[in-house]
Amino acid sequence: MxxxxxxxxxxxxxxxxxxxxxxxxxxxxxxxxxxxxxxxxxxxxxxxxxxxxxxxxxxxxxxxxxxxxxxxxxxxxxxxxxxxxxxxxxxxxxxxxxxxxxxxxxxxxxxxxxxxxxxxxxxxxxxxxxxxxxxxYFQNLTNTKKVVMMLGCDKFNVALATTHLPIKDISKTITKELLFEIVTILNHDLKTKFGIKKPHIISSGLNPHAGEDGHLGTEELDTIIPAFNELREKGIDIEGPLPADTMFQDKYIERADAFLTMYHDQGLPVLKYAGFDSGFNTTLGxxxxxxxxxxxxxxxxxxxxxxxxxxxxxxxxxxxxxxxxxxxx
Structure with a gap:
């Protein structure tokens, strides 16, 4: 090879x-x-x-x-x-x-x-x-429909559902179709590029406390949970949505092949605090x-x-x- x-x-x-x-x-x-x-x-x-x-x-x-x-x-x-x-x-x-x-x-x-x-x-x-x-640039050169940004350090990996978007645009951007694309690519590349036979993905919700049963936002109930349920039916091992403020605990880090966050500054501040000098970026898809x-x-x-x-x-x-x-x- x-x-x-x-x-x-x-x-x-x-x-x-x-x-x-x-x-x-x-x-x-x-x-x-x-x-x-x-x-x-x-x-x-x-x-x-x-x-x-x-x-x-x-x-x-x-x-x-x-x-x-x-x-x-x-x-x-x-x-x-x-x-x-x-x-x-x-x-x-x-x-x-x-x-x-x-x-x-x-x-x-x-x-x-x-x-x-x-x-x-x-x-x-x-x-x-x-x-x-x-x-x-690479996406256009290769006629790739969708790519996923995943950053990591020596402790854990974080993939992003959305990247460089204003906060006001994130909710309308996170659709069932988008989550299907993102999670499918993430799962596929963890298998084919990282050699992980059965990837375990842990995802945050969008809202504080992952919406708290709709009291702090309904995106989890309307979009994220239904999407994840269907992805599980297709054999993808995804856990969540979990509250972002408690997701990066050792008990989850030990089990996650990758975390998924809904937007750029939801996961990356934690990642860069954990390993700023050992950080890397990889493009999946x-x-x-x-x-x-x-x-x-x-x-x-x-x-x-x-x-x-x-x-x-x-x-x-x-x-x-x-x-x-x-x-x-």
Missing amino acids: NKRIAITSGEPSGIGPELMYHLSKLEFEDIQFVVLGDRKLIEKRASLYGSDFTISEYDKNRFEPQSIGNICIMDIPLNVESVAGHMDSKNAQYVIKLLKTASDGCISKEFKGIVTGPISKAVITEVIPNFTGHTE LPYIRTSVDHGTALDLAGKGIADAGSLICAINLAANMARRSIQE
Whole structure:
């Protein structure tokens, strides 16, 4: 089975290129990681952390597991020279090329998955006005109807029914059809990408106290509970809806393969408190593995060699574990 994973180095003026140094501190007997980006840029920025690494040129006909001291790079040249901390829209197409090359490589089976470094939506939208982010870009490239954002740390995973929506729009967005889509994708990918035979999903309600039998809102009674009952009839092991303020207890964490929350700030504050430096992001529903760092470009830290690589290492380890556990369909 192909266990080669692409790592996109991200916005060239941010911390992404220099964080690639930390790949040289990792060893995998069965996984090859290939960094996509400008070789000279990555070599220069990675050197901020030390010179104890070598760069090998990527050859798709030669499988080389990740070894300590090495960074394997597919050289994709910048459009213009990049200055740390100062974004330039002339490199927006370069960033897009990194993403498209990685995605195309997954579709052709050259890669098993992608780990994405941080990008700036602002600089890309100067050139591509309708660009909204990694997730939507990969979704459109692969003609995927629906994707699910799941974030996690070393303690638990949280999937989101809705993502970046104003609070006032959430209730009308959570429909029976949406919950069917979200939970079905979550259950499917926990099986096929995480190798969990019988996933156990625990979900929050929307309202305080999960609606308290309709006294604090009726969305649970009208939509969420009926949807979950039907999903259980289809063989999906979902528990809830539970009150969000008491859901993240050890007794639930021990049993949950993933939590589902109804909106972005219902679950993520808890997750980031529990493991901010070990956080990762994965996109479920795509035809390939995609994990990501859980932070931005950090322009203020770029070029200084002080950015923390914890999230990148977590995203790399997650991608490797998913590649090992994933089931070919």
